[in-house]
Amino acid sequence: MRLQPLKIWSLALPALGFLAVFFFYPFVEVLRFSTWKWSGLSAPSFVGLKNYQELLSDPLFWQSVAATLEFALLVLPGFLILAFLTAFAIEGQRYERWVKGLLFLPGLVTVGAAATAWYTLLAPEYGALAAFVPIPAWDQEPFWAMVIVVAFTLWRYLGYGVLVVSAHLKAIPQELIEAAKVDGASPGQVTRFVVLPLLKPAALFLLVVGSVLALQSYVAVFLLTRGGPFGATRVLGYFIYELGFENFRLGYAAAVTVVLLVFTLLVAWAQGRLLEER
């Protein structure tokens, strides 16, 4: 006995209603906003595609694209490798549950507070650790600024990755591993030829979630480096914030948002295909 369609829809109505007003409507409106010159305070004026034209020749935009890609290329491999290594290392150990619980914690704690702890701990020259180990000047050197943003992001999300890998790891039937051992496979071969191929879905899933996340991650940038030094960590998400709410160029910021949205959807779509094919 199933429900009538009308009743089903009415149940989903609250969620759909809120999403319609605060997700789909802005999603459409952003296209309109991107044709405006608008400070957010004064009345907007229509400028057609001028924002997009400007964007193409804006060196700051291209620098931001490069920073976003650099960030993603550093975060993704680190995220995957660390998540796999950790999940393998703690598998079946007495402390497994305990470690998982701890690794999950940074993602939940007050992110502003976490950034404060990182900042006072790792600030070059006068941070608490600077007295004991040399801390690279990440407030001045672009490379190290990116490293600290990447490290902070990994710190926050590693627990999530470990949970995903670990859940898949536990789903592997023990008989498969036993069978391989009976056939004379060494522990290394079991991992290489039996376990790892079976974990491919986990890797793909993390890649999908991770790259969408990497495209949008800018909270760490805001809290730790503010896009600096010299714009080295000004990823697209932060670029949008800066344009819209510090330089009050909302129309232009909307155009950049459209580009980032298209980019995100393309990546999500391509990876969705990838996931389906598995």
Added chain:
Amino acid sequence: MRHVFVALLVLLVALPFFWMAYAAFLPPEIVYSGDLLSGFGVTLDNFARLAPEGFWFRLGFSLLVSFVVALLQVFTGLLAAYALWNGAPLWGVFLFTLAIPVELLMVPLFGVLFQLHLLDTPWALVLPFAASPFTVMLIYQGMRGLPYALVEAARIDGAGERRILFGIVAPVLYPALVAAGVLAFAAHWNLVLFPRVAVGERFWTLQVWIADLTRRYPADWGLLSAAALLSTLPLVLVYLLFERKIVETFEGSVKG
């Protein structure tokens, strides 16, 4: 070898927490001397200095707002998940919204809130987050694990849908609902840029306030750490209380 790796990782992950807890009790003299080994002291001064900065009001306000959002999300999520479970063809819609977080739509959302005259009101912090595809997904995954016969049997007995959902399904699903609620709470609690943009200083959340405090007193570690510690404590306590449920629900949902 693996133990060393795990130990090192745990140490690195936990270090900022220990430091936060330690620095919150550091007397200012030690901080300003620039040499942490110059002496050892414990003081509660840092906590006392938080009150005049308006810390307690922010904490209460943030707790309230995030709690309301979590309740709303679980409520709308439960209804939507039930619709999905009953065959509503909406999975694609939620999946699509899942790929794009609200914070990415900050610029158009600002415009929409402006049109609706919601900017600079507490509603701007609540309404855009009243429904979340992530919460819907978590609850739906939990629901799929239940036998649908439960619902059918109740229907044959003549129970209304409201009775079935809130009287039968919700109680069984309680762990997943709690986990989804805690995660929703944490996600909202951790918004930094959106509240800064959508509301003025009087409605700033704790996050924005702390980021601002860091900017105003960059060298006052004691004060900053005390604020950081106290603002983290509620979340950590809730997490520790429900840790098993949260991790399990999460693991269940990613198994696919």
